[in-house]
Amino acid sequence: MTFRERALARFPAGSNGEYGLPPELVPVIERGHGCRVWDTDGREFLDFTMAWGSVLVGHAHPRVIEAATQQASLGANFAAVNRRAVELAERVCSLSPCAERIRFVASGTEATMLCLRVAQAATGRPKVLKFAGAYHGQHPVGVAGMLQGRSTVPPHADPSGAGASWVENDVLAAPYNDLDVTAEILAQYGHETAAVIVEPLHRCLAPKPGFLEGLRKLTRRHGIVLVFDEVVTGFRLAPGGAQEYYGVIPDLVAYGKALGGGFPLGAYAGRADLMEVVDEHRLPGPKYAWSASTTGGNPVSCAAALATLDLLAEPGVYPGLHAAGAHLRRRMREVLDHAGETAQILGDGPLAQIAFSATPVTDQATWLASDRTRGRALLLALLQEGVFLNPMGTKLYLSLAHDDAAVTGFIDLLAAALARLPAPSPG
Numbered sequence: 477m478t479f480r481e482r483a484l485a486r487f488p489a490g491s492n493g494e495y496g497l498p499p500e501l502v503p504v505i506e507r508g509h510g511c512r513v514w515d516t517d518g519r520e521f522l523d524f525t526m527a528w529g530s531v532l533v534g535h536a537h538p539r540v541i542e543a544a545t546q547q548a549s550l551g552a553n554f555a556a557v558n559r560r561a562v563e564l565a566e567r568v569c570s571l572s573p574c575a576e577r578i579r580f581v582a583s584g585t586e587a588t589m590l591c592l593r594v595a596q597a598a599t600g601r602p603k604v605l606k607f608a609g610a611y612h613g614q615h616p617v618g619v620a621g622m623l624q625g626r627s628t629v630p631p632h633a634d635p636s637g638a639g640a641s642w643v644e645n646d647v648l649a650a651p652y653n654d655l656d657v658t659a660e661i662l663a664q665y666g667h668e669t670a671a672v673i674v675e676p677l678h679r680c681l682a683p684k685p686g687f688l689e690g691l692r693k694l695t696r697r698h699g700i701v702l703v704f705d706e707v708v709t710g711f712r713l714a715p716g717g718a719q720e721y722y723g724v725i726p727d728l729v730a731y732g733k734a735l736g737g738g739f740p741l742g743a744y745a746g747r748a749d750l751m752e753v754v755d756e757h758r759l760p761g762p763k764y765a766w767s768a769s770t771t772g773g774n775p776v777s778c779a780a781a782l783a784t785l786d787l788l789a790e791p792g793v794y795p796g797l798h799a800a801g802a803h804l805r806r807r808m809r810e811v812l813d814h815a816g817e818t819a820q821i822l823g824d825g826p827l828a829q830i831a832f833s834a835t836p837v838t839d840q841a842t843w844l845a846s847d848r849t850r851g852r853a854l855l856l857a858l859l860q861e862g863v864f865l866n867p868m869g870t871k872l873y874l875s876l877a878h879d880d881a882a883v884t885g886f887i888d889l890l891a892a893a894l895a896r897l898p899a900p901s902p903g
């Protein structure tokens with residue numbers, strides 16, 4: 477039996493989540509280096525997902541590996557604050573504008589979930605407002621309102637396979653980039669709402685000028701905790717993430733992905749008075765939220781994170797990431813135009829995404845109105861051409877390892893992949 481067959485026999489859809497590939501395309505990855513990965517058949521791919529953005533410095537970076545290996549020989553986990561965790565807590569709080577106190581967890585899912593629980597405990601309110609289409613991790617609120625799903629009465633979020641019926645009642649979904657509708661929903665439900673959670677760069681959609689600032693004002697007005705999900709944007713758009721990049725400071729922030737340099741690590745952090753609700757001296761409450769993560773803040777992940785942040789602190793890194801992203805999006809535009817495609821190129825910083833749409837894509841409704849069947853066909857064709865990515869409509873991630881040759885290589889493969897699609901319909 478091949479590894480593909482073995483994977484298909486044991487993993488639903490042959491994957492550990494997402495991808496949703498046709499069985500014959502399911503790859504089993506053997507190793508990675510820089511911006512390339514190899515599967516168990518020996519096939520080389522140019523990696524444009526980079527472990528869904530968690531390996532921002534490139535696969536198997538020698539400095540990250542050295543830091544993690546050295547630490548592993550001293551013990552992998554103590555489920556307790558350790559030397560590396562203290563160093564990392566100080567580093568993250570020095571970079572993140574809103575972080576006065578922090579706790580480590582093992583994933584972005586836990587980080588956003590804890591932000592919401594802290595907000596609920598601190599305010600004593602049950603509801604959460606998120607933006608339609610947002611993914612904040614695999615907990616029920618994280619996936620609510622993410623998919624098209626069955627329709628619910630707006631502003632109540634579609635459970636999107638959340639497996640939790642309370643979601644419909646307690647999760648409100650507003651259209652991203654629409655301050656007026658958000659304000660209307662909060663005028664009705666603000667007194668019951670604990671948190672507004674937003675991914676500042678919503679998937680790959682940039683905030684309209686004034687949107688994040690407006691959310692800051694609205695949440696203050698209603699006494700609601702503003703949570704930034706910076707699992708993607710953290711340490712990627714700027715050293716201080718989207719808060720620094722867009723100049724809006726939330727009350728709480730969730731980190732994951734790039735922070736751990738590929739090792740499992742997340743963090744939630746923010747205003748000291750809010751973070752105090754997880755202080756065990758408050759047990760059994762009121763205003764107490766239970767928070768404990770067995771592997772969160774393990775010293776190996778923290779050592780890898782410190783090495784990652786050292787690499788990201790080197791001169792020219794962020795201008796380089798932004799220049800690479802702009803260059804990639806420009807070249808993608810050229811190729812799509814040349815192929816006669818009607819498409820929007822989304823993204824900011826080292827992120828990009830294609831939407832087959834004649835009109836701008838700014839929120840979930842305009843994204844759903846784009847030709848997503850063509851989008852998926854293109855991503856599958858890219859995979860067949862040798863680009864490793866996630867074809868569930870997710871973004872393309874660049875890393876420090878993507879040099880000009882990698883971008884040029886991708887552009888050639890994009891042209892080849894477009895040629896595999898049926899001709900675009902005129903107009």
Ligand SMILES: Cc1ncc(COP(=O)(O)O)c(C=O)c1O
Binds near residue numbers: 612
């Ligand atoms: C914006 C955002 N938040 C949260 C998460 C969940 O992170 P994790 O997969 O580490 O649980 C993701 C994962 O893709 C994400 O993109």
